[in-house]
Amino acid sequence: MEDHARYATVVATGLRREGMAVDIAFDGQEALAHIAGTDYDVVVLDRDLPRVHGDDVCRKLVADHPATRVLMLTAAGAINDRVDGLRLGADDYLPKPFAFAELVERVRALGRRSTQAIPPTLVHGDLRLDTARRTVSRSGQPLSLTPKEFAVLEQLLAAQGRVVTSSELLASVWDEMADPFTRTVTVTVSRLRGKLGAPPIIASVPPGGYRI
Numbered sequence: 464m465e466d467h468a469r470y471a472t473v474v475a476t477g478l479r480r481e482g483m484a485v486d487i488a489f490d491g492q493e494a495l496a497h498i499a500g501t502d503y504d505v506v507v508l509d510r511d512l513p514r515v516h517g518d519d520v521c522r523k524l525v526a527d528h529p530a531t532r533v534l535m536l537t538a539a540g541a542i543n544d545r546v547d548g549l550r551l552g553a554d555d556y557l558p559k560p561f562a563f564a565e566l567v568e569r570v571r572a573l574g575r576r577s578t579q580a581i582p583p584t585l586v587h588g589d590l591r592l593d594t595a596r597r598t599v600s601r602s603g604q605p606l607s608l609t610p611k612e613f614a615v616l617e618q619l620l621a622a623q624g625r626v627v628t629s630s631e632l633l634a635s636v637w638d639e640m641a642d643p644f645t646r647t648v649t650v651t652v653s654r655l656r657g658k659l660g661a662p663p664i665i666a667s668v669p670p671g672g673y674r675i
Contacts, residue, residue: 467489467490467509467512467513468489470509471487471488471489471509472487474507474563474566475487477563477566477567478507478566478567478570479610480610481567481610482609482610482611482613482614482636483570483610483614484614484634484635484636484637486501486503490512490513490514490515491512491513491514491515491516491517491519491520492514492515494506494508494512494515494520495515495520495523498520498523498524498527498528498531502528502530502531503528503531504531504532504573504574505531505532505533505534505570505573505574506524506531506532506533506534507534507536507566507570508520508521508524508533508534508535508536508553509535509536509537510535510536510537511537511538517535517537518547518551521533521535521551521552521553522551522552524552525551525552532554532555532573532574532576533552533553533554533555534553534554534555534556534557534566534569534570534573535551535553535555535556535557536557536558536559536561537556537558537559538558538559554573554576555569555572555573557569571594571595575594575595582594582621583595585617585620585621586620587620587664587675588664589601589602589603590620590659590664592613592616592617592620594617597613599613599616601659601660606658606659607658608655608658609654611636611637611651612651612654612655612658614635614636615632615636615648615651615652615655616655616659618631618632618635618636619665619673619674619675620675622674622675624674624675625674626668626672626673626674627672627673627674628671628672629648629649629671629672629673630671632648632673633647633648636648636651652665652673
């Protein structure tokens with residue numbers, strides 16, 4: 464159990480550094496509780512979870528959340544094990560140990576296949592965001608954004624003019640570790656505006672929303 468918790472924490476920390484919002488479940492029972500209350504774009508699922516087996520969690524995900532993509536992890540590398548995982552409804556399969564960079568790209572690829580997938584390139588005027596290469600430019604000049612700044616800009620551009628509330632940004636860009644009473648979103652948007660330069664692109668919409 465301790466090994467599972469340590470492993471999950473390391474993976475989650477790495478994914479957060481890549482700008483992803485991540486919730487952690489240390490066993491199958493916790494995983495079922497999480498998916499009962501949240502619709503996830505992608506679930507990275509260890510097949511060998513304690514308490515409730517990963518196979519049972521996968522079946523529940525497929526039955527109740529068909530739009531959620533499942534990347535199954537397992538220590539077993541045999542062909543039959545991989546086939547079994549895919550037959551359960553998993554969208555992809557990655558045997559352990561794996562290169563973390565590969566995990567990141569597989570998660571991103573699955574995210575692009577979700578029903579609400581963000582287009583590979585988002586453009587607004589002279590602003591261009593490439594979701595695959597994780598790059599942003601304005602008037603042809605590259606901009607250096609933090610993972611959170613990139614994720615906020617991605618959500619605002621994907622909304623195509625719709626107002627995105629602070630609560631929506633907190634839920635999609637951050638995760639269960641974020642304090643909903645902090646000024647995290649406000650501070651991040653402020654820094655993002657500074658990097659995007661003039662003329663201003665992000666408009667504030669009272670009482671707590673933003674729009675491009």
